[in-house]
Amino acid sequence: MAREDLYKVLGVDKKASPEEVKKAYRKLARQYHPDRNPDNKSAEERFKEVQGAYDVLGDAEKRKQYDRGGLSSLFGGGAPGGAPGGGFAGGAGPQDFGGISDILSNLFGNAPGGPPGGGKGGQRRQRPEKGRDVETSVQVTFQQAMEGVQVSLTVPTAQTCGTCRGAGTKPGTSPIMCPRCQGRGVEAQGQGVFSISTPCSQCGGGGTIIEDPCATCRGSGSIRTVKKYRVNIPPGVREGSKVRINGKGEAGINGGPPGDLFVLTHVESSSIFDRKGDNVEVEVPITFPEAARGAEVEVPTLNGRKKLRVPAGTSSGTVQRLRGEGPAKLGGGGHGDIHYRFVIDVPSDLSKEQSDAVDKLSKATKGDPRSRLFAATTEGAGQSSGKGKGGKSEG
Structure with a gap:
């Protein structure tokens, strides 16, 4: 068999680069693959020839x-x-x-x-x-x-x-x-x-x-x-x-x-579950009333549905775990968990009724939730000022 035969099988020149050889092989392998040519003996034989030629030239x-x-x-x-x-x-x-x-x-x-x-x-x-x-x-x-x-x-x-x-x-x-x-x-x-x-x-x-x-x-x-x-x-x-x-x-x-x-x-990825090692995570939207007062919500599992209790005062980002309901661990190590991350659903456009309700809630809500962010700063500034005065009087 002449030495040019393998190059002819792949349809490339003897001076073809490795990338050109690989490209020609992949094209022919796809063309004559048995899955694309069921019960076609001629295509199967051609597929074998292409495989054999690439075994050497590749x-x-x-x-x-x-x-x-x-x-x-x-x-x-x-x-x-x-x-x-x-x-x-x-x-x-x-x-x-x-x-x-x-x-x-x-x-x-x-x-x-x-x-x-x-x-x-x-x-x-x-x-x-x-x-x-x-x-x-x-x-x-x-x-x-x-x-x-x-x-x-x-x-x-x-x-x-x-x-x-x-x-x-x-x-x-x-x-x-x-x-x-x-x-x-x-x-x-x-x-x-x-x-x-x-x-x-x-x-x-x-x-x-x-x-x-x-x-x-x-x-x-x-x-x-x-x-x-x-x-x-x-x-x-x-x-x-x-x-x-x-x-x-x-x-x-x-x-x-x-x-x-x-x-x-x-x-393939899932539109609901996000794989995290041995576990999966699900983002569960909840309304503000459900987060504030608590509620029982229905959530998806890998095999169906279950109900979870959302505690009153739940903040956005809180994670609740369902043990042993996650993916099977390879090697027979049991199952992972499902992590449910609660996210407060905030509507982007409010209706007139919703806007009025928000106004009433705003009036009924007392205090500034951000005040604690500045309390420590104010207290620290006062302590610093007091120490300065004390230093002067002692001097």
């Missing part, structure tokens, strides 16, 4: 390696949509280095033919690795977030190839030891303890090369597919909460366990 390192040697360099003879998290032959990547034998091998710069860094016969063993986690998002209403809801999701992901069972090789064949690094997966530059080890440029650090790739996955060990799930969103989620679905991510590498699926929740 990653700076994979794109460089692809441009240097095409698919044979990046996938060991494979195709776009390679093994998750790596994209190297056999599913291994630079992160595969580790263990005391590898460290000693890298440190002392074993020569080809000497003790290998990984296994018997000069070939590095491919350790099982967990598959890559997958993240998707879902939009729910405020009420669904409070009560919990089951949603349907369509998730593009990579799954283990059923033909080669993830090996990447043609059934009945096996990878061969890399002739360049003699199976160690690294190339050493320099001598002794000052040598620098880098991933092998031919096998990508896997220690092996696939000569006869699997016809189904073309050597990658995995295939791009679209999975459909029904996921339970628990009650109490908020904006940005992540719901974890174990084992529904991408397939593991070399027999490792699959990754997990994370569902990011976006919660």
Whole structure:
């Protein structure tokens, strides 16, 4: 497969910037997404091709390696949509280095033919690795977030190839030891303890090369597919909460366990309730007579309605709490509270009857409520003046 193929899949030039690649991918992904093309196998296949191409061209390192040697360099003879998290032959990547034998091998710069860094016969063993986690998002209403809801999701992901069972090789064949690094997966530059080890440029650090790739996955060990799930969103989620679905991510590498699926929740705002951590807040308008004399008012809850007693003399901004009636706490920690903030409703335009009533109330109200603001100032000034006189008389 020519190296220009992936660029043709996304419809971009080889010199396209990362932003141009991303823009082209998003446009095509929206166009061919299974949700927009139900029961359209052609669109589904095109969607997989677009995903596979972006897996390579959307990653700076994979794109460089692809441009240097095409698919044979990046996938060991494979195709776009390679093994998750790596994209190297056999599913291994630079992160595969580790263990005391590898460290000693890298440190002392074993020569080809000497003790290998990984296994018997000069070939590095491919350790099982967990598959890559997958993240998707879902939009729910405020009420669904409070009560919990089951949603349907369509998730593009990579799954283990059923033909080669993830090996990447043609059934009945096996990878061969890399002739360049003699199976160690690294190339050493320099001598002794000052040598620098880098991933092998031919096998990508896997220690092996696939000569006869699997016809189904073309050597990658995995295939791009679209999975459909029904996921339970628990009650109490908020904006940005992540719901974890174990084992529904991408397939593991070399027999490792699959990754997990994370569902990011976006919660629509409510016209009544304002989320405040584990609690919600509601602004409740009350009239001046209700605030002055006290009253019983009806307020909304997450599940219906309740009545609250407004004490006589309630001032605007007073908060009354309804314990345990708020959102469910994630993790089984009970429920939060609902905070009701009473706000005195002042009409902007008074009718003649209302204006007369306000005049009567004003005449009946005795005293200046702002006088106490100046009492302390006046008292302080008098004390200051007295001290000054006393100082003079003593002098």
